[in-house]
Amino acid sequence: MGRSACCEKVGLKKGPWTPEEDQKLLGYIEAYGHGSWRALPAKAGLLRCGKSCRLRWTNYLRPDIKRGKFSLQEEQTIIQLHALLGNRWSAIAAHLPKRTDNEIKNYWNTHLKKRLTKMGIDPVTHKPKSDTLGFGQFKGAANLSHMAQWESARLEAEARLVRESKLVSNPYQTPQLGSSPSAQLHTKTQAAAPKLRCLDVLKAWQGAWLSKQKDIAISNMVFNSNGSLESPTSTLNFSDNTLHNIPTVGFSDISSMSTIAYPNNSNSMIVKADPTGFSDMAAYPNDPAKYIEDSLRLPTFMEGFTDVMLDNAGVHNSPNANGNLDNVVGSCGSDFEENKMDYWNDMLNLVNSTTSGSPVF
DNA sequence: AAATACCGCAACCGCGAACCC
DNA sequence: TGGGTTCGCGGTTGCGGTATT
Structure with missing residues (x-):
């Protein structure tokens, strides 16, 4: 009964992968595809569980992964999509070609989240923390939540599309466009429904x-x-x-x-x-x-301003001595009203820009 | 130079959903 | 239809590298 723990077997290795292991995994998948992950380690001569192999492949070994520093554009995309989707890293990764959900998640947790917090912005709601009382009219969070509901529905529909399109999907599951499994999802979706x-x-x-x-x-x-x-x-x-x-x-x-x-x-x-x-x-x-x-x-009616704390200007967004972001604090007033439109313009631009590569938008 | 703290990232873990028989 | 299996996702951990004291 119950789940079969993937790494319970004695003798299976855990921890960092060696170059030899990487080579075995890479060589096997290139030659035969991954097939059943559970069966793969034995066939490839690896003393790893299938889950570990899958993780290694999807997050590191896949040939279409871009590594290194995130560009400003990528940062902005992540923040905006996070405002819309929350911690749905695979969905976010689908809009960032060659980035894995794990990488995006790590980058968010180690960089972007801290940056938002430092600037007095709640990284969960993307609202200014000072908003607790003063922004009674702030509808952004509720609206984002509302949007997220729609996005949830969309993702469900996409998931079904993937299932339906399995017959035409490539058994060698190396995605050509996106990097994440979700990107594969989009690729397959498009293949299944080109129009x-x-x-x-x-x-x-x-x-x-x-x-x-x-x-x-x-x-x-x-x-x-x-x-x-x-x-x-x-x-x-x-x-x-x-x-x-x-x-x-x-x-x-x-x-x-x-x-x-x-x-x-x-x-x-x-x-x-x-x-x-x-x-x-x-x-x-x-x-x-x-x-x-x-x-x-x-x-x-939408309000948000996460783009203002992207340091593309560098100066006006700098935290002041109190740890607050001058411009953000200011944006609680008129600046905020201006910024909110920029924010959503950016959001829609982002959405529009991904239209061609994703059935999502 | 050594000790300590902090940071970033790869990898692991657990859960839920989908799949298969 | 139900139960077991597989897969994928998101949260968390732990280790190695770097910065600071």
């Missing part, structure tokens, strides 16, 4: 929220598998058939809520609420993507 449209949770969410801003009651709704509406604040639970059941290929326009689905074996869809409060889709009879593009607006 995949994005499950654009961010944009969908923006649209829904913007509509809410306009007190459009229906704006909080998304279509469920029955074609009825439900609140996006609830956890999305896409069954395997959910998206396929959405009957719209093109537009479905119900009041101010618009749903576009691309159900042809892709699990992808765009759901949005009409940010204008009135349906203007007739203006885009042949170009749903353009409609989405044009109708989306930056969410003015």
